[in-house]
Amino acid sequence: xxxxxxxxxKVNAFVKIMGRRITTRCPPVIANNxxxxxxxxxxxxxxxxxxxxxxxxxxxxxxGRLGRAKLERAFxxxxxxxxxxxxxxxxxxxxxxxxxxxxxx
Numbered sequence: 001x002x003x004x005x006x007x008x009x010k011v012n013a014f015v016k017i018m019g020r021r022i023t024t025r026c027p028p029v030i031a032n033n034x035x036x037x038x039x040x041x042x043x044x045x046x047x048x049x050x051x052x053x054x055x056x057x058x059x060x061x062x063x064g065r066l067g068r069a070k071l072e073r074a075f076x077x078x079x080x081x082x083x084x085x086x087x088x089x090x091x092x093x094x095x096x097x098x099x100x101x102x103x104x105x
Contacts, residue, residue, distance in 0.1 A: 011074060014071070018078075018096065019082055022050055022082075022092060026038065028085075028088075032083075032084065054096060055100065055102055057100075075096060076090075076093055
C-alpha cells in the first residue's frame with residue numbers, strides 16, 4: 001500500500017521537464033565552460049527559479065526518502081545524458097533537493 005504513493009512515471013516526467021528547463025536557461029556549453037561566463041551565483045538563481053515548482057510536486061507526490069533518492073538518481077542521469085559535467089550535475093542536484101525539502105510557509 002505504501003508503495004502506491006510513489007509513481008516512477010511521475011518522477012521520470014518531472015525529471016525530464018526539469019532537464020529541458022535547465023537546458024533552455026543554462027545549456028551545457030555555458031554550464032561546462034571553465035571560464036565561467038555566467039557566475040555561480042547567477043546559475044544558482046536560475047536553478048532556484050527552475051525548481052520553484054518542486055515543493056508543489058513534493059506535495060502532490062508523497063516521495064519519502066526512497067522516492068527522493070530515486071528522483072535524485074534519475075535527475076543526475078538525465079543531466080549527464082544531456083551533456084552536463086559532473087560538477088554542474090552535483091550542484092544542480094543539490095539545488096533541486098534543497099527545493100524539494102524546503103518547508104512551505
